[in-house]
Amino acid sequence: MFVEHGQRLLCAFVRMDGAPVQAIQISQDKAYTAAGFGMPTAQWHEFTTQDAPLAAGAPTSIARFVPYGGGLPLMVDGRVVGGIGVSGGHWSADNTVAEAGVTALA
Template sequence: MSQTQVRRRAALSNELAQKIVDAAKEAATGLGIPSSVAVVDESGHLNAFGRMDGAGLLTVEIAQDKAYTAAGFGLPTDQWHDFIKDDAPLAAGAPTGIRRLIVFGGGLPITVDGEIVGGVGVSGGHWSDDVKIAKAAVAAFEAAVAA
């Protein structure tokens, strides 16, 4: 089999994915926002998850969908609104037609050397707070990879 027929992908280890979840939970605790945190692999499959005490039931699914959206498109979820708002067909069809698409903040892609290796999604507060928590999680990932 030639190299052109098989593509190798970088992947997050379970240990590193759990560190990302832990970093997000620590950031959420610092903000006083009980949250759910999901980390998915490059294919959108759940790798690690944590739900803090007091996080709402719906945060479980929303966090996973934010991570899925971020990994699936390589775009932070908070950029989707601006991406689709001036395109009537896309604005009408994307949120209802693309399963699991989230168009508000809290989901970030996780990349290594420009390659998507996963996504993190946070849900628990206002989406702007979820973004702050997700950024703290990605920063912890970047520090771990750099070490």
């Protein structure tokens, strides 16, 4: 997922054989959340567990919002230029794969 002229565009997508069909949308939404907020999706869990109004409102009022690991922003010169989203495993494993993707693109 990359940000171009304010638009979030899907630039590349790969799905492993046998991965759950739902992982398609979840991975894209993780990338969208990470790129849109400029922070890893895993950080949202901390925010929402420490803030009851945010925990109640964010998941239902922010479209495509994913508050668990597997989404990372892509940064260039301190600016968000996109995001990577991974889904299909436990969120911690998804996060590890997303980190490898960011490293590969660096």
